[in-house]
Amino acid sequence: MSKKIAPYGSWKSPISSDLIVVGSIGLSQLVVDGDAVYWTEGRPSENGRNALVKWTPDGGHEELSAAGFNVRTRVHEYGGGSYAVHDDVIYFTNFVDQRLYVQYPFSEPDPLTASEPLRFADGFVDASRGRLFGIREDHSEPGAEPNNSLISLNLDGHHETGTVLASGSSFYASPKLSPNGRKLAWLSWNHPNMPWDGTELWLADLDEAGTSLSNITKIAGGPNESIFQPEWSPNGELYFVSDRTDWWNLYRWRDGKIQSVYMMDAEFGRPQWVFGMSTYGFEREDSIICTYTQNGIWHLARLHTEHGALAPIDTPYTSLADLRVSNGFAYFIGGSSTRPNAIVRLNLQTNEAQILRQSTDLTVDKAYLSVPEPVEFPTGNGLTAHAIYYPPQNRDFVAPEDDAPPLLVISHGGPTSATQTTLNLGTQYWTSRGFAVLDVNYGGSTGYGRSYRQRLNGQWGIVDVQDCINGAKYLVRQGLADGAQLAIRGGSAGGYTTLCALTFYDTFSAGASFFGVSDLAALAQETHKFESRYLDSMVGPYPEARQVYEERSPIHHTEMINCPLILFQGLEDKVVPPNQAEKMFEAVKAKGIPVAYVAFPGEQHGFRSAENIKRAMDGELYFYGKIFGFELADPVKSVEIENL
Numbered sequence: 203m204s205k206k207i208a209p210y211g212s213w214k215s216p217i218s219s220d221l222i223v224v225g226s227i228g229l230s231q232l233v234v235d236g237d238a239v240y241w242t243e244g245r246p247s248e249n250g251r252n253a254l255v256k257w258t259p260d261g262g263h264e265e266l267s268a269a270g271f272n273v274r275t276r277v278h279e280y281g282g283g284s285y286a287v288h289d290d291v292i293y294f295t296n297f298v299d300q301r302l303y304v305q306y307p308f309s310e311p312d313p314l315t316a317s318e319p320l321r322f323a324d325g326f327v328d329a330s331r332g333r334l335f336g337i338r339e340d341h342s343e344p345g346a347e348p349n350n351s352l353i354s355l356n357l358d359g360h361h362e363t364g365t366v367l368a369s370g371s372s373f374y375a376s377p378k379l380s381p382n383g384r385k386l387a388w389l390s391w392n393h394p395n396m397p398w399d400g401t402e403l404w405l406a407d408l409d410e411a412g413t414s415l416s417n418i419t420k421i422a423g424g425p426n427e428s429i430f431q432p433e434w435s436p437n438g439e440l441y442f443v444s445d446r447t448d449w450w451n452l453y454r455w456r457d458g459k460i461q462s463v464y465m466m467d468a469e470f471g472r473p474q475w476v477f478g479m480s481t482y483g484f485e486r487e488d489s490i491i492c493t494y495t496q497n498g499i500w501h502l503a504r505l506h507t508e509h510g511a512l513a514p515i516d517t518p519y520t521s522l523a524d525l526r527v528s529n530g531f532a533y534f535i536g537g538s539s540t541r542p543n544a545i546v547r548l549n550l551q552t553n554e555a556q557i558l559r560q561s562t563d564l565t566v567d568k569a570y571l572s573v574p575e576p577v578e579f580p581t582g583n584g585l586t587a588h589a590i591y592y593p594p595q596n597r598d599f600v601a602p603e604d605d606a607p608p609l610l611v612i613s614h615g616g617p618t619s620a621t622q623t624t625l626n627l628g629t630q631y632w633t634s635r636g637f638a639v640l641d642v643n644y645g646g647s648t649g650y651g652r653s654y655r656q657r658l659n660g661q662w663g664i665v666d667v668q669d670c671i672n673g674a675k676y677l678v679r680q681g682l683a684d685g686a687q688l689a690i691r692g693g694s695a696g697g698y699t700t701l702c703a704l705t706f707y708d709t710f711s712a713g714a715s716f717f718g719v720s721d722l723a724a725l726a727q728e729t730h731k732f733e734s735r736y737l738d739s740m741v742g743p744y745p746e747a748r749q750v751y752e753e754r755s756p757i758h759h760t761e762m763i764n765c766p767l768i769l770f771q772g773l774e775d776k777v778v779p780p781n782q783a784e785k786m787f788e789a790v791k792a793k794g795i796p797v798a799y800v801a802f803p804g805e806q807h808g809f810r811s812a813e814n815i816k817r818a819m820d821g822e823l824y825f826y827g828k829i830f831g832f833e834l835a836d837p838v839k840s841v842e843i844e845n846l
Contacts, residue, residue, distance in 0.1 A: 205600040210607040210636035210684075211827065213599040214835035217566060217634045219819040222627045223247070223812035226562045229535050229543050231273075231478060232524035235287040239533055239558060240266075241545055242273050242284070250810020254285060254294065257545075257558045268311055272297035275323040275477075277339045277350075278373075278732040279777060279807070282476025283324035286334065293334055293357075295322055302334075304357070316361040318342060324375055324477035325355075328383065331412035332357050335377045335386070337477070338364050347731050350374055352388055354412045365413045368404070373397070373732070375477060378432050380440075384408060386415065387432045387440055389423075394735035394743070397474040398618050398648065398655065400425035403432055403442055405455070421455050428652070430471035431480060435507070436487040443471040443481065445652045452482065452492070452505070464510055468494040468501075472523075473618045473648045483527030485550060491515075491532045493522040495649045498576045498590060498623060502532070504550075517548070517555065521624040537561075537624030539574050562627070569597030572633035574623055574641075579676035581645070585657075587669040588650060590621055592629060592639040593682065599636065607638045608830055609683035611674050611710070613692035613699035614641070617658060617666055617740070620649045631819060635835070638683050644669035644699070646740075662740035663722075663754035666699045671709045686711065687830050691822070693717055694778060694807065698756075701786065704765045705756040712829045714822050716770045717778045717807055720757040720786040723748065728779055757782070760789035766796040768825040768841065770818045772805030796846040798825060 228244030230252075237259055242252045252274045253267040267273060275284040275295040285294035292305045293314065300321045303311035314334075315322065325336030333354045340349040352374045353364035368374065371390035375397070378387045386408045391401040402423040406415035422444060423429040430443040430450060440455040441463065450471030452463040470492060472479050482492035482505075490505040500522040502515040519536035521543070526533045530550050537543040543561040548554070572595040581587040594607045601607065610632050614621050621641040632639055643649065644666040646658025657665050670690060677683040689712040692700040697718015704713045719725050726737050726744040742750050752758050767790055771783040780801065787799040800821055802814045809815050820838035827834050828843060 205598060207602055208599050208636075209832050210594060210601045210605060211830060211832040212835055213594075213596045213634065213636040215596060215631070215634035216570060217627055217631050218836070219631070219816040219838075221564060222631065222819070223815045226542075226564075226627065229545055229559065229561050230524070231282065231284060232526055232533055232535060232545065233285070233287050234526045234528045234533055235290070237529065238287075238290070239545065239547065240285075240287055240292075241559070243559075244810065246810060246812035246815055249804075249812075252284070252297070254292065255559070263559070266292060266305065268305070271303075271311060275321055276300055277321045277323035277337060277477070279730045280476050280732070281323065283336075283478035286325045286327055286336075288327035288329055291327075293325060293327065302355070302362075313360060314355065314357070314362055315359075316363050318363065320363060322364075324377065326377065326379065327357070328354075328379055328412060330383055331410070333412040335367075335379065335412070337374050337377070338366075347734070350731075352377055352390075367413075367415050368406075368418070371402075375401075375474060376432055378434055379408070380434050381436060381438050387434070389429055389432065394738035395425055396618065396733075396736055396739075397430075398428050399739060400427055401429045403429045405440065422453070422460055428471070430474065431482070433482065433484070435484055441482075441490075445471070448651045448653055452490070454507070463490075463507055464505055464512060466494070466512070467651070468496045469649050469651070470494045473616070475616070475619070479523075480525050483525055483532070485527055485530075491525065491527045491550065493525050493534070495620075498588060498620070498643060498649060500622075502534075502548075515548075515553065517546075519546070521622040537622070539623050539625055540568055540571055542625045542627075564627075566627070566630070567597065569595075570634045571595060571625070571630055572639070577640075577673075577676075579673055581672040582665070582668045585645070587645055587673065588643040588647070589673050590623060590641040590643070591677070591682075592633045592641070594633050594636045594638055596634050596636065601636065606678075606681060606684040607636055608687035608689065608826070609638045609640060609674055609677060611670050611688065611690040612639060612641045613644070613666065613670050613690060613696035613703075614647070615692065615694040615696045617644070617646050617662065617695040617699070618648055618655060620647045628819065631823075635823070638677065640673050640677060640683075642670050642673050659739050660742065662737070663698065663702045667702045667707065670699060670703055671707055674709060689713060689826060691716070695719065697778075698722075701756040701767075702754065704767060705759050705763045708764070710765060712766045712826060714768045714770070714825070715783070715786075716809075716818070717772060717775055717783070718769070719778055720755065720782045722751040722755045724782060725778065726751065730776055733777065757785050757789065760786070760793065763790060763793070764795060766825070766829045768798040768800070768822060768843075770800050770809075770821070771802070772807065772809060773801055773803050774805060775807045777807040791844045794845050796829065796843050798841045798843045800841060
């Protein structure tokens, strides 16, 4: 069948916003208990509720969350580690009241903790002591910064607040009990560090009651070394990931000394935005199953801990997360450019993979899917930066000869994060309509070593923006994008990069900011504890560096913006308050530039409701259609655009 000729951006696509939000769920928080596997499903169709699901070899799937319960903690606001399981008994945080609940098989949840302003995360059960160990965030003092601590809870209680084991540091994470139950390891860090800047690994003796620690010793880490995922081997040796040699590699604590397990120019760790992350697990005491990333691609491998031999394990997945290893199986969330995220159970003897759950059951003809490729391009200061490039792709359409596609540059959030190559129907929504997409891993992103992450130190709003601009110009020079139809979009920190690019430079012709930062000073003063000192390293301490904050805040330089802009914002956002988007909207509107503002009541930092996700996707497409002047193949709900 011959293809129809139509301008880029106007191609008719089967990948609609309805298809994406109705058929997709988020998969996260993988936990293994015996032969049972648990995970949470973020469901846009249920207003973003996180439901807990269990799978067993004999019984298949079973939803465990009682009606009205949402398994989600607000510790650090980003959460993670919101439940623990032991012998089929579940201990979970309910989002609405942030209380910990215990749920026995075939029973309704019963509150374990008190109805006080306390939040809990990252817990594990010690059945021999009848206690749960984890992290507590105490919000009981009005107007003060919440207090974080390492605690243990009595599992027989109903109004527990917990016994504090360690406090005094700004943050705690990753408590891990030794196989003999006598030692406890954990991570801590202090303002102004984020966990990927510098953390400390601690080790202590735990008493028989589980209520006090002794012989507390720091064994690794500091303000310039990031430690990730402490883990005990079956024979009682403590392993961990450290970036002490620029890359997050594996180490262990043996005979009172730190030993390297395997050195490689690759990342075996991730930025700890959420609790409960895992990149490796023990197959046996001398064998680790691990994941690592190089050049934006994740790999699975087996590492012999004594011989230092790394053997790849062949899988079709290029994105791997939440790895767990138990009883001869590896479990992980895997995806690729043509495979949606899925819970995978891999037999480590036969290498046979079983998909337990996919993020979507929808199937899309691969002829509509754009296959991404990593690209490296020249950027400022004689350096190179990284991105994932998606060409336009639609089996039914081709553009007029000599036309180049509009380009959508994506600036990821974080900013210490990284884009992945997993099938993202949100990205394919654009490429199947004739857009090229460049998903940029700008300087400051993870996956390329500590020095690459540190490019953003003192340079947020400069390095990230220049990398996005240089990536766009690179594709234009290659003939892969229309230099007159360049758009940039991003959420949160990516929204800040977007607003800076539109304000301080004239490369782009349109942009979309999703809950993006426009006022750095306001962010420094108004955001939550976890990120309250994040800007110290990326911009400078506040208020000492007030002038730098003003210089790099788009809201203070609206006279420089001459580019159409659409803003999307959740009205319950505690990370980036709505007034930042509202001020930006009013300022651009006053200049007479086309601008739109779409606000969503009830949404927080990131949209979870199917209706709102759909509205944002279609609204952004509508906006670009009006700005770039192409007709949409299918009607979508219009957005009110001022000054158009």
